[in-house]
Amino acid sequence: MTAFxxxxxxxxxITLFAVLTIVFFIVRVxxxxxxxxxxxxxxxxxxxxxxxxxxxxxxxxxxxxxEFLAGVLVGDWGxxxxxxxxxxxxxxxxxxxxxxxxxxxxxxGIAVGLPTGVWSAVxxxxxxxxxxxxxxxxxxxxxxxxxxxxxxxxxxxQLRWFPVISSGQGDGLGDRxxxxxxxxxxxxxxxxxxxxxxxxxxxxxxxxxxxxxTARAKGLAFAVIVWRHCxxxxxxxxVTVVGxxxxxxxGNSVLTEIVFNRPGLGKLIVGALNQRDYTMLQGxxxxxxxxxxxxxxVTDLTYGLIDPRIKYA
Amino acid sequence: xTTPQTAVTARRPSRMTYYRLALATVGRGVFNAFxxxxxxxxxxxxxxxxxxxxxxxxxxAPYDPLDQNILYRLKPPSEAHWFGTDYYGRDTLSRILWGxxxxxxxxxxxxxxxxxxGTLIGMVAGYFGGRTDLLIMQVMDVLLAFxxxxxxxxxxxxxxxxxxxxxxxxxxxAIPPFSRIARAPTISIKNREFIxxxxxxxxxxxxxxxxxxxxxxxxxxxxxxSLWLATAIRVEASLAFIGLGVNPPxxxxxxxxxxxxxxxxxxxxxxxxxxxxxxxxxxxLNLLGxxxxxxVDPRLKGEE
Numbered sequence: 001m002t003a004f005x006x007x008x009x010x011x012x013x014i015t016l017f018a019v020l021t022i023v024f025f026i027v028r029v030x031x032x033x034x035x036x037x038x039x040x041x042x043x044x045x046x047x048x049x050x051x052x053x054x055x056x057x058x059x060x061x062x063x064x065x066x067e068f069l070a071g072v073l074v075g076d077w078g079x080x081x082x083x084x085x086x087x088x089x090x091x092x093x094x095x096x097x098x099x100x101x102x103x104x105x106x107x108x109g110i111a112v113g114l115p116t117g118v119w120s121a122v123x124x125x126x127x128x129x130x131x132x133x134x135x136x137x138x139x140x141x142x143x144x145x146x147x148x149x150x151x152x153x154x155x156x157x158q159l160r161w162f163p164v165i166s167s168g169q170g171d172g173l174g175d176r177x178x179x180x181x182x183x184x185x186x187x188x189x190x191x192x193x194x195x196x197x198x199x200x201x202x203x204x205x206x207x208x209x210x211x212x213x214t215a216r217a218k219g220l221a222f223a224v225i226v227w228r229h230c231x232x233x234x235x236x237x238x239v240t241v242v243g244x245x246x247x248x249x250x251g252n253s254v255l256t257e258i259v260f261n262r263p264g265l266g267k268l269i270v271g272a273l274n275q276r277d278y279t280m281l282q283g284x285x286x287x288x289x290x291x292x293x294x295x296x297x298v299t300d301l302t303y304g305l306i307d308p309r310i311k312y313a
Numbered sequence: 314x315t316t317p318q319t320a321v322t323a324r325r326p327s328r329m330t331y332y333r334l335a336l337a338t339v340g341r342g343v344f345n346a347f348x349x350x351x352x353x354x355x356x357x358x359x360x361x362x363x364x365x366x367x368x369x370x371x372x373x374a375p376y377d378p379l380d381q382n383i384l385y386r387l388k389p390p391s392e393a394h395w396f397g398t399d400y401y402g403r404d405t406l407s408r409i410l411w412g413x414x415x416x417x418x419x420x421x422x423x424x425x426x427x428x429x430x431g432t433l434i435g436m437v438a439g440y441f442g443g444r445t446d447l448l449i450m451q452v453m454d455v456l457l458a459f460x461x462x463x464x465x466x467x468x469x470x471x472x473x474x475x476x477x478x479x480x481x482x483x484x485x486x487a488i489p490p491f492s493r494i495a496r497a498p499t500i501s502i503k504n505r506e507f508i509x510x511x512x513x514x515x516x517x518x519x520x521x522x523x524x525x526x527x528x529x530x531x532x533x534x535x536x537x538x539s540l541w542l543a544t545a546i547r548v549e550a551s552l553a554f555i556g557l558g559v560n561p562p563x564x565x566x567x568x569x570x571x572x573x574x575x576x577x578x579x580x581x582x583x584x585x586x587x588x589x590x591x592x593x594x595x596x597x598l599n600l601l602g603x604x605x606x607x608x609v610d611p612r613l614k615g616e617e
Contacts, residue, residue: 018455026467137603141596143547145554145567146588149574153581251462255551259574269463270555273470281467288463 109191117199139193342532356601431491439499
């Protein structure tokens with residue numbers, strides 16, 4: 001187990017290093033002079049030069065690269081070129097809002113997707129199955145911003161059940177939940193569509209196994225077989241898909257945060273793009289990579305919790 | 314009259330015969346996939362209609378998509394303008410029809426190139442195996458670790474929004490999955506007898522890969538292509554919505570929703586109709602690809 005974790009950590013470190021290198025060079029190729037972007041094109045040459053020194057743009061590229069890698073390790077991610085505040089501070093300020101949204105949609109996605117998938121598999125080729133299959137295919141056809149706009153139109157503008165803009169920092173718990181509701185429903189339903197599909201196909205595979213027939217033969221209640229025996233065996237692919245889905249979820253959360261005008265990493269990255277705030281962009285890429293690598297690690301470790309047969313050789 | 318020469322050609326098939334055979338292999342694979350799941354036909358039918366509407370846009374669009382009519386702005390749907398007009402008085406229906414061309418062109422070019430490059434990479438990795446395979450797939454995994462929308466965002470921001478750059482950005486995000494898709498069947502096929510026979514006959518690696526392996530893995534790759542086309546159209550629209558689409562005033566669906574979103578409180582149709590357009594196209598492609606995948610995915614075989 002320890003060896004496995006060490007191996008995974010090693011792989012995670014390599015991935016992180018590779019991505020950081022790509023990020024560093026991608027951001028450096030962005031057209032436009034950041035010093036001019038900050039000061040405007042009326043700035044004097046000496047002011048531009050002074051700012052370049054302050055931003056560390058005057059030293060050779062390889063030195064910038066080494067400083068960048070060292071900085072990432074010790075939590076010094078540079079200073080935002082627009083606000084002048086440390087990048088890591090700005091990111092940590094909005095990170096909880098994004099995590100809150102992501103976790104809420106994850107919970108919702110599992111709560112809706114898992115039972116629907118199981119139900120669909122058990123009632124295979126019956127009406128519930130067709131409805132679940134068409135519904136989930138429709139769900140994953142929605143670009144996140146389209147569904148967000150439609151939800152906004154229906155529930156916030158027509159029915160006025162929820163606020164149009166969710167600030168994400170309401171005072172009481174009720175306010176927070178009302179703010180969170182629509183964005184979380186938006187992301188959660190798309191997630192549920194993915195989970196439903198993979199649960200269904202995993203359950204179909206498991207339901208055909210011999211031990212299920214044996215369990216039925218000895219008179220075990222069908223519900224017990226399905227929920228206790230089959231589902232547990234079907235969970236591995238589900239966890240894999242949830243882990244893989246993270247990349248899509250991150251993209252979708254960016255779109256959702258924009259539509260609902262909700263603070264978070266999504267709004268931060270779009271703002272940074274528009275303002276050519278390249279230290280901020282770099283920091284965003286670092287945090288996204290960290291999240292992806294971390295989730296992959298957690299996904300791998302979860303397998304062992306679900307299935308004791310996995311030994312992490 | 315038989316001459317020795319014709320006897321030789323009978324033993325060694327000509328170039329044309331070879332292409333016909335290869336095409337037949339691919340065609341049969343795709344056709345069987347279609348027949349295994351009837352919903353694929355429904356998806357294909359919807360998609361063909363959309364593609365026809367896009368091709369015929371210059372003929373059937375009731376107005377010029379860029380024609381502004383300030384006196385007639387933000388009008389709700391009516392007989393003259395079925396889907397209403399936007400902030401500049403442009404006809405929404407005409408813009409949706411023209412926007413379909415952008416979505417389809419970018420999607421098809423991006424996925425077409427990702428399919429070619431990804432298949433090549435995956436085939437080489439699977440065929441040679443060992444270190445080559447390990448190295449290539451490690452690189453692909455690192456690329457996969459990037460959330461695709463974020464990667465697209467950065468690349469478009471870096472290169473500037475134009476059709477070419479959008480195609481580059483989107484195809485870049487789709488290359489790693491295609492290499493994975495192509496690699497798996499290559500590994501199983503390269504151990505089959507006919508490849509071994511090819512080795513024995515002294516065929517080159519290139520010849521074995523392109524003439525003997527490629528036609529066999531092509532149906533699988535093509536089928537996944539339809540699912541990824543759906544994703545590409547979604548990503549293009551998402552980028553346009555963020556403001557990184559083809560520059561205005563060109564009509565793009567994502568851009569129209571972005572503009573409509575600014576007037577959503579009083580003119581909901583501006584965002585609603587292009588939203589439905591995206592949904593219909595992506596859904597039809599998913600319907601098409603999903604049915605086909607069930608047919609070619611060996612893990613799901615024997616399930617129906």
